[in-house]
Amino acid sequence: MVYKYEVISEQLIKRIGETLGPHDALPPERELAEEYGVSRMTVRAAIAKLTEQSRVYQVHGSGTFVASMDVSKAPRLTSFTEDMVSRGFDPSSSVLGAWTEPSSPEVAERLKIEPGTQCMRLKRLRLADGRPMALEETRIPQSLFSLAQLDLGRSLYEQLTEAGLDLYRAEQEIRSVSLTAADSKLLQVDVGAPALCVERLGCSRRGSPIELAQTLYRSDRYSFRFPITRDGNEK
Amino acid sequence: MVYKYEVISEQLIKRIGETLGPHDALPPERELAEEYGVSRMTVRAAIAKLTEQSRVYQVHGSGTFVASMDVSKAPRLTSFTEDMVSRGFDPSSSVLGAWTEPSSPEVAERLKIEPGTQCMRLKRLRLADGRPMALEETRIPQSLFSLAQLDLGRSLYEQLTEAGLDLYRAEQEIRSVSLTAADSKLLQVDVGAPALCVERLGCSRRGSPIELAQTLYRSDRYSFRFPITRDGNEK
DNA sequence: AAATCGCTGTGGTCTAGTCCTCTTCCGCCT
DNA sequence: AGGCGGAAGAGGACTAGACCACAGCGATTT
Numbered sequence: 029m030v031y032k033y034e035v036i037s038e039q040l041i042k043r044i045g046e047t048l049g050p051h052d053a054l055p056p057e058r059e060l061a062e063e064y065g066v067s068r069m070t071v072r073a074a075i076a077k078l079t080e081q082s083r084v085y086q087v088h089g090s091g092t093f094v095a096s097m098d099v100s101k102a103p104r105l106t107s108f109t110e111d112m113v114s115r116g117f118d119p120s121s122s123v124l125g126a127w128t129e130p131s132s133p134e135v136a137e138r139l140k141i142e143p144g145t146q147c148m149r150l151k152r153l154r155l156a157d158g159r160p161m162a163l164e165e166t167r168i169p170q171s172l173f174s175l176a177q178l179d180l181g182r183s184l185y186e187q188l189t190e191a192g193l194d195l196y197r198a199e200q201e202i203r204s205v206s207l208t209a210a211d212s213k214l215l216q217v218d219v220g221a222p223a224l225c226v227e228r229l230g231c232s233r234r235g236s237p238i239e240l241a242q243t244l245y246r247s248d249r250y251s252f253r254f255p256i257t258r259d260g261n262e263k
Numbered sequence: 264m265v266y267k268y269e270v271i272s273e274q275l276i277k278r279i280g281e282t283l284g285p286h287d288a289l290p291p292e293r294e295l296a297e298e299y300g301v302s303r304m305t306v307r308a309a310i311a312k313l314t315e316q317s318r319v320y321q322v323h324g325s326g327t328f329v330a331s332m333d334v335s336k337a338p339r340l341t342s343f344t345e346d347m348v349s350r351g352f353d354p355s356s357s358v359l360g361a362w363t364e365p366s367s368p369e370v371a372e373r374l375k376i377e378p379g380t381q382c383m384r385l386k387r388l389r390l391a392d393g394r395p396m397a398l399e400e401t402r403i404p405q406s407l408f409s410l411a412q413l414d415l416g417r418s419l420y421e422q423l424t425e426a427g428l429d430l431y432r433a434e435q436e437i438r439s440v441s442l443t444a445a446d447s448k449l450l451q452v453d454v455g456a457p458a459l460c461v462e463r464l465g466c467s468r469r470g471s472p473i474e475l476a477q478t479l480y481r482s483d484r485y486s487f488r489f490p491i492t493r494d495g496n497e498k
Numbered sequence: 499a500a501a502t503c504g505c506t507g508t509g510g511t512c513t514a515g516t517c518c519t520c521t522t523c524c525g526c527c528t
Numbered sequence: 529a530g531g532c533g534g535a536a537g538a539g540g541a542c543t544a545g546a547c548c549a550c551a552g553c554g555a556t557t558t
Binding site for chain 2: 198201204205220221235252253256257
């Protein structure tokens, strides 16, 4: 909380939580500016932050209003662990395999490396409250992170961060699949049961690919929920 | 293109497309400000727009750079028609049923109306290039839009907009399901085939629910692709 | 050779205003 | 009663500056 607009943003969140209900109007920007002794632009920066988080919405000519809650937040790039914790589960995992192999042409293209380049591959069964939740397979170019430096007992993301490989953005594809016999057995569901297949290409802030992961989620225990808006729009 | 920052934003997109490649730096903000004869804040507004669309990224203390392309845009709230066109398909649809019925408690709760209130219900088979793509079921409170005023030959969204019912935000849930015998026949796939089930609650700008829709997409023809980022940040 | 310091240039924050655009509503006119 | 117009008040765009924080690099120091 170093900057003024961050402080004001926090203050406003507090006010929203305490004295304002959904669709109640916040004080006008000019009023807030005077109240906090800052310029109006600063207040607008604070409100802009709240708008991004969809805590409030603004209507031109009318005012700034508290958004109705029970709206899910936009999905963030999270690790399985973070995701499960936020869903109220206790996450754990069991490693099914970890090895290094030359990358296939398809994998290489997505990770933007030469086909055949060595890649670490990690296959894990992910559990929530001790019961199977997802089957995850991760590929990382060996040039970025080698199997030798991997500690299977610790969070992969944590170790990537320590190695200076921060995941900042990811490209994600979600589809529906039927589980194979082997996968359904691991996830402890019937053969052919539906599952959400999420393929994710994780990239650094600069946009260079770091990790390619495919995760199969049990459809009876997992779904995606997120808001979308109309704008972003015109051409 | 009414405002300066919009014009500048367009200009920059043109420059990016023509003379700049991924990770090339844009001119400094101060330089752009002078070049376009505007204040730096206006240039920043233009760049902020491009950042939202992840066409560029900024690094504090370093510069503004062109993002690597081939990143999919964040999903927008679109009609089936818009969605299909943007995917390069020719959309059409056939109405399977349209009627009015009292809302169930579950539906009523989501639409924030009294249980039992009359709701219009519309069931359509959606086609892409003449082949089944999705099965869509829509519910709209009769108090907002009545079956009588519906023209089945025209876009539902278009008619909603004309009635002043603009969808601005939606809450969306995605899961994986196995198709029932009846649904699989309509979609012309095998019984029990996997499908993406998307449930969407469309709301006005003010946040009041307008439409509850459930769509089953053929998994062999449809998947979601979108970017996510790490931030949306702290606490 | 390696570490450190400081300079320069970049984006980030902030000010104190002005004018524009849109919504809302009240009062006037019909 | 109904419609219309205009004023008030809200957010949106914009200016011309100032200073802050961070990255990168080269020179100085160790």
